[in-house]
Amino acid sequence: MSAPKRIKRAISGWVVLNKPYDMTSTQAVGKVRWLFSAAKAGHAGTLDPLATGILPIALGEATKAVPQVQDGTKIYSFAIQWGSATTTDDAEGSVVATSDVRPHEAALLAVLPSFTGTILQRPPIFSALKIDGERAYDLARAGEAVELAPREIDVDDIVLVSHGSEHSVLEVTCSKGTYVRSLARDIAEALGTRGHVSMLHRAAVGPFNDADALTIEQLEALDIGERDALLKSVSAGFTDLPEIRLDAQQANAVRHGNAVLLTGAGSPVSLDECWVSFKGEVLATGWVEFGQFKCRRVFN
Structure with missing residues (x-):
């Protein structure tokens, strides 16, 4: 059975x-x-x-x-394996280039500031990004040449956790869309060597x-x-977003997807993104414009 x-x-x-x-x-x-x-x-x-x-x-x-x-903001802990680049920019890929150069700690610390702030990053060819409707990794696995344009990303901070001749461990705080594999590859190239990610752990998401x-x-x-x-x-x-608490009448309007006028001292006049609640219950996400909350997504 x-x-x-x-x-x-x-x-x-x-x-x-x-x-x-x-x-x-x-x-x-x-x-x-x-x-x-x-x-x-x-x-x-x-x-x-x-x-x-x-x-x-x-x-x-x-x-x-x-x-x-x-x-939301991401935090990753990752290790760069020095001396070899791979097709996937991590340990899964085949080695495509090697180098005998092993960076000194001082040189690594000196180059990290150039990888913080708003920077341009070329995504790895083995990624889920689409080219003419096809995933880049599917094209790469099929042996086709893959060219991905550099994209702007935001890197808040990079900290060196430990350094060795064969690999170094770092922690990066960054925005959505950041490829840590590309970061490791580019840091190695900036130091005149080759490298790939040999360990990757995401420690935080939003x-x-x-x-x-x-x-x-x-x-x-x-x-x-x-x-x-x-x-x-x-x-x-939603802990990173402002919460607006509604009364029963406002809550009923929002449950039907309607905009509501926010009243009371301290009510916001304008917000790009926020969420509203009634008695602790999530009602909707949306924005505030001219003192009115407008729904983006209504929750059941």
């Missing part, structure tokens, strides 16, 4: 997963969705299979908050960090009720 079909639940909230090595982001979402029997799930920012760390997984209504979390993280093994060891108790609220994805 076949096993009974699992009933999908309309459950909402965030699972801050410490994604394991050699698992794709899609596989991680599928596993967590199965463990929670969730009807709907998604993630806020892809992690390479060889990377570990923070993968925020949204269940149910939290999927509507994915853009806000995905746009409001979520390592302190919040759960492993697959931890979730598997719990029953479904215990798992539910560990879910973070939908609003946990």
Whole structure:
């Protein structure tokens, strides 16, 4: 006899997963969705299979908050393996160039400031970016020449954690769209050598960090009720955004997608992005214009 079909639940909230090595982001979402029997799930920012760390997984209504979390600041810890460049700019690819040069710590520290601020970065050819509708990594695997134009990214800070003759460990705080593999490649080239990422761990995404993280093994060891108790609220994805608390009449209007006039002392006149609530419940994301809140996404 076949096993009974699992009933999908309309459950909402965030699972801050410490994604394991050699698992794709899609596989991680599928596993967590199965463990929670969730009807709907998604993630806020892809992690390479060889990377570990923070993968925020949204269940149910939290999927509507994915853009806000995905746009948040990222923190990565990574190691640069000195002396070799690879096709993928990480340990998965084939070596395409080598160098005997091993940078001194002082030289590495001196070059890091040139990789902070708003900089131009050429993404790795093995990336999910699209060229004429095709993923760059699909074209690269098919042996086609891939040319990706440099893009502006924002790097807030790079800190050297440890330095050795064969590899160095760094921590970078950066914006959405930053490729750490490209950063490692470019730092090595600026030092007159070659290099690739040999370790990559994402320590934070927007409001979520390592302190919040759960492993697959931890979730598997719990029953479904215990798992539910560990879910973070939908609003946990909005901690970096202003919250506006509405009264019952305003809340009813917003639930129907209508704009509302904000009243009371201190009410904002203009905001690019914010969220509104009623008695702790997330109602919508949106913006404020001329003292009116206007809905972008309404939550059930």
